[in-house]
Amino acid sequence: MSPDGNQGSGLGAFTGTSVKRVEDHRLLVGEGRYVADVVPDGCLHAAFVRSPFPHARITGIDTADAKRLPGVVTVVTGAEIEALTNPILPFLALPGLYTPLYHCLSSERVRFVGDPVAIVVASSRAIAEDAVELVDVTYEPLPGIGTLDAALDTASEPIWPKAKGNLLYDHTNDHGDVDAVFADADHVFTETFRCPRQSNQPMETRGILVEFSADGEITVRAATQAPHMLRWQLAAYARKESAAQAVKAFATNTERRTAFVDAAKSFFAERGEALQASDNTAMQTQMKTDPRTALQMMRTGAQLLGRDDYPHVTADDIGGGFGAKGSVAREEIAVAAVAFALGRSVSWIEDRMENLMDGGQAREEEMTLSIACDADGTIRGLDVDLVLDQGAYPGNPIGAPITVRIMEVMQPGAYRFEAFRQRSRIVTTNKGKYVAYRGPWANETWARERMVNVVARRLGISQTEIRRKNMYGDEDFPATMLTGPSLDVTCSVRKTLERAEELADLPGLDALRADAAARGKRLGIGFASYHEAAPGPPDYWESVNPGTSALLDQPATASVDTDGKIKIWTSQMPHGQSHETTYAQLAADQLGVGIDDIELVYGHTSRAPFDLLGTGGSRGGPVGGGAVRKVGRGLRAAVVAKAADMLEANVDDISIVDGNIHVAGVPARGLGYADLAARVVADGETVEGKDGTYAFNVEDTYTSAGDGGWSVATHVCWVEVDIETGLVDIPRYLVVEDCGPIINPAIVDGQARGGVAQGIGAVLYERAAYDDDANLQASTYMDYLIPTATEVPRIEVEHMETLSPGENDHRGVGEGGMIGAPAAITNAIEDALDVTVNEQYLPPTRILELAGVIEPD
Amino acid sequence: MSDTMNETHVALGGDTTISCTVNGQAVSVEVPVRTSLSDMLRSALELTGTHLGCEHGVCGACTIVLDGAAVRSCLMLAVQADGTEIRTIEGLATDGTWHPIQQAMHDHHGFQCAFCSPGFMMTAVAMLEDDPNRTEAEIREELGGNLCRCTGYESIIDGVLGAIAEMRDGDGGVA
Ligand code: FES
């Protein structure tokens, strides 16, 4: 019996129940293995010399004093590291986009406060930090570009000289006859919405440990959401072979070459048409702007393909990521390159100041929205002008380009627009890099849901009525968004809105307002609704960028070892989402065993099935979960077949209950998994799998056909604004979500609440602040304010579980809380103050300005 | 590490010797004088359950119980801990049986990534040992110095309320 009573009683016993977490047995007693916990004795420690200037030329760098400090092993500058590493290459091409090539350390120019210019390796972290102080860098400051206006000014100093300006991408798409719809509509309303820079801020910072075993084998341990991605990038960038060497190695490694050609053939066979239909000029701008790109790509590609002995990457427990740890850090490449060169173990555990400077920032966008509508409240046309600030360096591999694509595709939301135009611009500034942050595209929801409320206010209709009137409902399906993706019943946004209206007790609102007013407060209510692709249909991903529907594939393995122990192998990389529990629920139900009879294998690239993205994009339930169910089913079939053979019965008569595999009705004559495994061994039927020999081993890839559909929600926020102090209190917050059938309700609630808390932070507390010259203003937790238990209220979560015809019908919930919350909160504040709110960030001073209590600065 | 009688001695190439009691065990540790208490616990004593989220005293992940009070081990030097009695997350369970706070956090799905969890649980233990009669508002106030980025706090607060119920009348408060 498991300590939690998690005993299996057969199919379907666990899925849908709040099984207690398997992970807790090590995490709650202090036995977690986060990367900083496994740094071995004798390991060297790295620290970085970082730019104090937003933008400057490096005219000199002197490392002699630092190298003389006892305990210092080496100091490597940006110029020196170019002999050890390849430049980081563009990952996602968009037509017209220029992506700069850059190294893991900067040599001639620094581009943001915190830009690493040298790495120090020493016997302790304290000594490494002392040595950082002794590195003497001479800078010649350049003008810092700290605002969107400065970046868009063609006269501004180009941060990337090859780009000839700081506007890197400018593209407009029309969906439908936009001009005609705008000309025909009764009204056009326009507002500009601004969201400042935010930061993911997982409680565990980034970190990497490159470990050499006694016999020289290298293992890289890291706080990463995507171990396979890190492994490939380290192989590509953290060592350098000459082009001739690389090409020769590739040409002579026939096995590797054939495998590559086969994989490429099958990739193009599946996606060739879509790729061709897309703008295959996407790389042209890149090549024209920086001709080195082609050469570097070929050289790096050959280097990757020429060998297969790259060090393995592994991750254990991770203290959150929220997208930031899906990026490969420049620091990780530098640490690995230096460790490989030294042949010694080196670790780098980032500190919080570094994390606030360079650990990933997000969301800085300005969006001008025009909505064309009729007098009766029918909304008809949408025109959006988006400018996104990607900071100094591109996110690697996920950053601004994919984000602007998703923002465009999702911008119309679940509303029946007749026409939609989007202009998207990406600018570079002297700020920290823009990365994916929980629902990276979320500002499309924020700006749209704000604008829908603006229209409602101007027309004098309620925020719920305008939504109900214009949203798709069951009667409209199947439907297609103007931007391409198809919608089915799982796009149940309007149902969540209607349920939210019931639960919100709108008739009681006047009494609440009066009560608040009696206490000197102003009460407001805000609604916001969205749908997100988790997993989304294949035409969603093809609309975002051709080829990205590969994100709907995920491999997994289910095995029974020769002792009868069941293992599920996933390419997901858990970092707080409780995969060990939810995947055990899915597998235990397939296999008729208890939760504790399942071991989840993940993390180590020699064992985790290959998937570049790891965990990200709310794919854990829909795609990773689909893969677990698929291999679980396959394993059950194999187990049942063998048992039928042993029990001389028909496979249809075999049941598995509590791990007892038996002919239905005669459990007393049943077999355990260990009995079955022993028999497989005796019969000489074992199979080879990853890491050993198994009685059963089922490897398969699940491809979501998209029939799992959309994950949706409506958020409702009540605020009380104190116009004496500018403080905003949230007396009630309601989420009505529909992610289909739920695997573990307590875990879904936790994801929703955690996301909402980050949304509350975004609106009321958090800002990765820079001044206009791009000097960082928030480099400690005294300046970057994360909301605490005194600010985050209880959050009601109501579930709806619309079924889809899908094979795997569990939809994603990782990002939704953060997508809906900023819109619901700012809509509520607008309602309370009865003024138009154009910013996402509303600290007390801004609230007082909006309320007319103080003059704007 | 060497154990003599009932004292554990650790030498980490330091110039100062600190003697204290950690999770009921007398220890003496030689460390460089500038070593922080958190580094001493994590590196010299290998008690890595105490986490470092900010190292500037704001996140609370490094919270331990020192002479009965919740303190931030990143803000104290190891030398300041000489002669004190320290408890860390590793010392909460007794003979493999979880402390009520651990059980309640498990029952209420308290944590996700759990990086913040040692700080929350040690803060809660000090608070409840001081006075177990706490309202939700008081608990929120007391835990207001600990940051969690994953949960939105509700599950953690429910965990503390569950532990209070358990400690009061053996009812874990789980519906
Ligand atoms: S690590 Fe000590 S308070 Fe954050």
Ligand code: FES
């Ligand atoms: S559970 Fe992840 S920071 Fe609290």
